[in-house]
Amino acid sequence: MHKPVPGNSLKPACSTCNLRKLCLPVNLNSVEITRLDNLISRKGVYRQGSILYRSGDKFQALYAIRTGFFKTQILNEDGREQATGFQMAGEIIGLDGINSDAHTCDAVALEDSEVCEIPFSKLEDLSRELPSLQRHLHRILSREIVRDQNIMLLLGSMRAEERLATFLLNLSQRFAEGGYSPTSFQLRMTRQEIGSYLGLRLETVSRALSHLQDSKLIHMRNRSLEILCMSGLQACIGKRAR
Amino acid sequence: MHKPVPGNSLKPACSTCNLRKLCLPVNLNSVEITRLDNLISRKGVYRQGSILYRSGDKFQALYAIRTGFFKTQILNEDGREQATGFQMAGEIIGLDGINSDAHTCDAVALEDSEVCEIPFSKLEDLSRELPSLQRHLHRILSREIVRDQNIMLLLGSMRAEERLATFLLNLSQRFAEGGYSPTSFQLRMTRQEIGSYLGLRLETVSRALSHLQDSKLIHMRNRSLEILCMSGLQACIGKRAR
DNA sequence: CGATATGTTGATGTAATTCAACCGCAGTGG
């Protein structure tokens, strides 16, 4: 029913780079598709732990994740870090750099990954010719804004267990959109990285996961997660709202 | 030296609507400027407390704030709210709606305000013709992403007083960019609204402000703020980083 | 003017952090 999730990496999200299907599901005819495909080059492989770009790097391209898993994080002066997102196959990464022609966060591969590079000025050129591509680019940018604002809501008003439940349900949904099982998947990140994303210490993440497990809502073994009760997870968001 | 800050509203940021100067400081010749100006209609006046748009409203236009002050906020199912931003004259509001053709937050006037409406599809049309306008629109979208991610850092890793100091310094900088005093201005929002933005209860906001005042870094009387020691405020960000 | 909003401050409670001990595992090297 679902594609199996392989141990070490997600399947390619796309054919050439398949921006049509997932990254850019845009109404284009075959000639236009070809023009879009011609923009895009296979950037190559990033081993687990390697850096796609660093804060301060010159911005020149967006990246479409073909296979694998990334995290993005910002660091401030005094060394604090905040994971700003986890990106999986089929998602676009690098939007932060457009503003100042320099990236403002680091992008790190959490497993061996393949990305396609989309030179941004060429994408702008083409999107001036193809209104539906233009519109789609705007949606991608706006979607990131909406997504970030929902994380702000999470960070500003949810308790630890609610944050975890929200996080797991979000991952579940995205795996489902990628064609994988929504109830059984591998976490690609450490407890520390989850905590950085959710504004919690790693011990708190561990405790909250243990508690969800004790409540029979999930089953965890190392990094493999099984969601036992989707509605229970949903229900625990909003409990004891403040 | 600085324009005085009037009691009830900021001065217009612009001439017709002055997207050139602040909202869209774009390199355009006079013909192109006129074409841009022709897109933009004076939307009119919003009294304090009135709603520019609500979550769920159909998205059709961006808004450039000509005078006044807004907040944007999202509400989730169980009634929690999160202020996602405070916008002042010269800033663009409504980017959240592009993604799904519907707004995802409420925009509320915190004082009597004037906005100009920029029909989005027409802006897209024109930006296909004018590369520098296109580039600028992309920067505006990306800037919002970067801004939101910095709020994520604040919400995820800063203590109450650091959040307040960061917030006040940000306001200060934006007032300075608008030509007003960076050290003396009126807060347009309640303690509750500040707290909603910073992920704190209003009592905590009040206490943190009192403490900054006791430390001689600021002087507050009701909503009028004076920053007594800019560097001291900066220094208190990062103290006892966790 | 009184009524309602907003803001301050104190006392108390609590969720999350901090600190620490411990386990299992993978990689390393004697």
Added chain:
DNA sequence: CCACTGCGGTTGAATTACATCAACATATCG
């Protein structure tokens, strides 16, 4: 081969920063 080490993860105990509850003060507005 097995001790040694480092890393990721779990769990317990003590601490703390913030929330909550409550009383009161001040400002705003019809």
